[in-house]
Amino acid sequence: MTAVLLVVAALAGAGGALHVQGLLPAGVPSPSTPFDYHDYAKALRHVRANGDVDFASMGRERKTLDAFIDSLASFSPHNRPDVFPTPEDALAYWLNTYNALVLQQVVDGYPYLETVQQPWLGRFFWGRSWPVGGERLTLWALEHRVLRREFADPRIHLALFQAARGGARLDGSHFQPEFLDSQLNEAGRRFVGDRRNVRLERDTVYLASLFEERREDFLAALPEGRGGNVLQFVWAFLPDTCEERPGCDTRSDLDRACGPRLDKCRIAFMARDWTLPDAAARAARP
Template structure:
């Protein structure tokens, strides 16, 4: 009796084995990207705070560009803050973050610090050097017992657990055309004002909102997160995204010459803001390097 496995059976078992391996790899990759894998929790080096992160943010220029030479000098402070995230988070120790403002401030600062850390590590390369958005999902960091990619932190935590569309304008994407990195950490006691300021900065930038006759050119972020913005309107999802834009446009352009104001939008689009065409424009994904900007 020939005990050997027939060739057709060997091929079938090989195909099953390959499929099982691919399925396992795919599942692992999904868990990794979505931040569903555990991470070791080190002992906290001391009380959690934002002092080290604030030191790193001293190298953010008023324009939002970054002084990478200065950041490299203060890299140890940024690394200490990123390391502190591994031991503490609102998910692991909710008693340390008893209010929604304390939790949200933590997550915004954590996200921005991780993006900033990646830029410092990769400099002079930035987001543009990563294919298919890998900058945001290609690396996971230990955060309070979870292994989180910036993508998971944004999608699952910040936009999944907090229904505040202003958060979109507080998240630093590591690009010159995205939301600007502020020069100070977000603090729970000032969070509402800081989120309003971040929204106004974004709307007051001609790269994000620009009127041209009866066309409003909007950053693609307004298309990507449109449902978030509409849900915040009194009219709900039946409203117009320009109503959300209008709420944060400046009344004057004294600080940002050339910007568009609420009055400009009213005159171009009518009182219901329904007479204008909306055109979504791509984001400038170049590195927000202050030295490069100075040479322009």
């Protein structure tokens, strides 16, 4: 009996690992229409200019978000490369897919979900899977097995919406292949320009913990490679002036504080603000 239980536990563990990594197959329904982002673009109308999301309104009008996510079961760059012929097509698809799935999961839990850390052990990102182009993918699999493995672009970390104020924020527009490079740069500027993510105080630079968690990815994108300094990546997205955001930190500020090689500053990593970016003022729960 003990041996049988051990075998069952081992199989359950193996199945769980396949689930988290998105290695289980899914059916591929025949599409009724060509793939497009029209419904997802409609859902993003509930994103405010400051990046907060009106989750209540999105939930009341969730048909468009659900319709887009339903379409993912039939199309992905893995099973339909003809629909996504360029790297930009593929990357835009995966970024939009990840962000849409996060939105749907928050809407499903709203208003009781107050933070994506509420489900135990980070289950928000690995507990649920969706059929995507013949695969059952979790958010964990999308980030680590697809995006990080297939695209050597650390800007994706600054574009993945994880429903936290101290993270990438939505801007109300979906990623489009023809504008993807400029959109990723804008996502970088938006992230670095938020003082919850980057803040300079004398000779100390306070950085979001994301820069520590994904340090190797950021360094790999620098000309110096892993021998570089993550502040070089931050510097690239700081503004030259503060005309649009009075009181912000600029490239010149970082140069003066840290020296031309950006090696004289101390780096301190800040804990992430996991507060849900909810546009509604929510009363405290009893």
